[in-house]
Amino acid sequence: MYRVWSVAHNTFIEAIRDRVLYSMFLFAALMILSTLVFASISADQYNKIVKDLGLTAISVIGIMISVFLGMGLVYKEIEKKTVYNIFSKPIRRYEFILGKYLGLGSTLLLLTIGMSVILLLVVLYTEITHGGMIEFYYGGHYYAQFFKAVYFQYLEFLVLIAIALVFSSFTTPIMSVLFTFLTLAMGKFSSDIKLFAQEVESPLVGYVTDFIYVVIPHLDSFNVRHEAVYGGEINWKLIFYTTGYAVLYTLALLKLSIVIFNRREFK
Amino acid sequence: MMLKVRNLIKDYKTGFFRKKVRVLHDVSFSVNEGEIYGFVGPNGAGKTTTFKAVLGFCSITGGSIEIMGKPLGDAELRRHIGYLPENPYFYDYLTGEELLRYMGGLHGISGGQLQKRVEGLLEKVGMSKDRRVQLRNYSKGMLQRIGLAQALINDGDFLILDEPMSGLDPIGQREINDLILEQKREGKTILLSSHILYNVEALCDRVGVIIKGRVVKEGELGELLKEIQTDYELLLDGVDESIRERLDGLDITLENKAGMVALRFNEDIKPAVLQRVMELKADIVSLQPRRKSLEELFVEETMKS
Numbered sequence A: 001m002y003r004v005w006s007v008a009h010n011t012f013i014e015a016i017r018d019r020v021l022y023s024m025f026l027f028a029a030l031m032i033l034s035t036l037v038f039a040s041i042s043a044d045q046y047n048k049i050v051k052d053l054g055l056t057a058i059s060v061i062g063i064m065i066s067v068f069l070g071m072g073l074v075y076k077e078i079e080k081k082t083v084y085n086i087f088s089k090p091i092r093r094y095e096f097i098l099g100k101y102l103g104l105g106s107t108l109l110l111l112t113i114g115m116s117v118i119l120l121l122v123v124l125y126t127e128i129t130h131g132g133m134i135e136f137y138y139g140g141h142y143y144a145q146f147f148k149a150v151y152f153q154y155l156e157f158l159v160l161i162a163i164a165l166v167f168s169s170f171t172t173p174i175m176s177v178l179f180t181f182l183t184l185a186m187g188k189f190s191s192d193i194k195l196f197a198q199e200v201e202s203p204l205v206g207y208v209t210d211f212i213y214v215v216i217p218h219l220d221s222f223n224v225r226h227e228a229v230y231g232g233e234i235n236w237k238l239i240f241y242t243t244g245y246a247v248l249y250t251l252a253l254l255k256l257s258i259v260i261f262n263r264r265e266f267k
Numbered sequence B: 001m002m003l004k005v006r007n008l009i010k011d012y013k014t015g016f017f018r019k020k021v022r023v024l025h026d027v028s029f030s031v032n033e034g035e036i037y038g039f040v041g042p043n044g045a046g047k048t049t050t051f052k053a054v055l056g057f058c059s060i061t062g063g064s065i066e067i068m069g070k071p072l073g074d075a076e077l078r079r080h081i082g083y084l085p086e087n088p089y090f091y092d093y094l095t096g097e098e099l100l101r102y103m104g105g106l107h108g109i110s111g112g113q114l115q116k117r118v119e120g121l122l123e124k125v126g127m128s129k130d131r132r133v134q135l136r137n138y139s140k141g142m143l144q145r146i147g148l149a150q151a152l153i154n155d156g157d158f159l160i161l162d163e164p165m166s167g168l169d170p171i172g173q174r175e176i177n178d179l180i181l182e183q184k185r186e187g188k189t190i191l192l193s194s195h196i197l198y199n200v201e202a203l204c205d206r207v208g209v210i211i212k213g214r215v216v217k218e219g220e221l222g223e224l225l226k227e228i229q230t231d232y233e234l235l236l237d238g239v240d241e242s243i244r245e246r247l248d249g250l251d252i253t254l255e256n257k258a259g260m261v262a263l264r265f266n267e268d269i270k271p272a273v274l275q276r277v278m279e280l281k282a283d284i285v286s287l288q289p290r291r292k293s294l295e296e297l298f299v300e301e302t303m304k305s
């Protein structure tokens, strides 16, 4: 277990010492702050606009960071031959993959918390300047919705870095970015694929689309921004099922990464 | 026996068409407990490839490898192994100290024990001063030292060092030399590769010579040196190659050298050769002991194969 922790720790250190990560985080902060401009020009919808745009900014930047950090996760270690150091030690290959995943997962946790805190401050600021503190006191529900949306978003990041990890364990960073974004795109439209599957006449196409529907990640189920902002319901049942789905899907991906990585030769 | 490699064969598939290239043809050697074994050979002979196979980084095409009596592939075995890769590249964003802590962590060493080891090793390889410097700012020699330190982090019984002297100045080489000898005194077994032969001679108990993917010689360093060391070269003036006939029955080689004749022969027949030459009244320019360097041995063996 300590070996897994060591790999995770090092992955985390590598990420937070990466300058690109800082620029991306700064960019996210600026995007969130810029929502204030939109808020100031829309009199009564100010708060919804800030939250909607802010959560979208967190999502977009978070996805970019996940893919950016995930793409070279395993590939870089093989390419730069650091695997020779690692696997001359008693660590197993699956421990390495787990460590890598946990390291990146905690990096994204930190980033998600960081971005959410900034957004929360911006939301509070707009409320104060618009005299809406009452809502802050009496609208606990309002904030619970906000945190639920952030939590769902983090689940999406977790699935995404697992996808990037799979690709990274057998292909180059460029290919793995490509594949990850492709999967991402399919995942975002997974419910449309379901609809398509129900529409088509041909049974063969139906089976194929059914299969694709089952295999691709249902990333659109992690998007509860609309509910969070405009007061829809995010009940515990939904939270439970979505969490379960994210965990199972991630475990399957980790297993796949391990199977691929176990077969790799380092030369 | 620490390591036993038998008839190892390794093919690489390269290029788009996955063309097979045989890199190791027939590698057999064994390393005994407590000795320093030198694995020597010219560039591209297959030293690094052999080490990678021993550590299980790549599959092998044929033959067998046994470490401490166990077949390859047991992760637990690596508990007892320390490995210094060739041209060690490490994470350049880590400091020397952080690298050692990480490598120790991969061995499952933690807390106070890890701290103590790290401190001790930094001291041992002379890197205490630069422990907080990021590896991206290390020189080649510093990387080599920190690399050696990480190989020692688990205090393993079997050290596999790929070109431990490369990139070091003479003082640095001497220090590493001493360090390796110290490890031997502590009872460690050491397998090291090199093409800098001087280092091998100063360090090793036994050597294996690998050329073009084949181990062509293996044995006690003393014997090997005897075999290659006891040549003499006698330079004669005022004679020509016909002198060979007059020296019939003696095992000599003859060579024209700047208008003179050079005779090469083994130590055993030195008196006989000298006596005949005196009788022939040839003009002796010089008599020099000649030590075939391992380079020449390489050349010889390469010619044979």
Ligand SMILES: Nc1ncnc2c1ncn2[C@@H]1O[C@H](COP(=O)(O)OP(=O)(O)OP(=O)(O)O)[C@@H](O)[C@H]1O
Pocket: A267, B012, B013, B014, B021, B023, B041, B042, B043, B044, B045, B046, B047, B048, B049, B050, B086, B195
């Ligand atoms: N991954 C690989 N794919 C194809 N060929 C390889 C690969 N790695 C090494 N080789 C070839 O195998 C041969 C032996 O290489 P190796 O690195 O083992 O030599 P070496 O004895 O360590 O040499 P040096 O003294 O230069 O370190 C070389 O001809 C090299 O081109």
Ligand SMILES: [Mg+2]
Pocket: B047, B048, B049, B086, B162
């Ligand atoms: Mg080599």
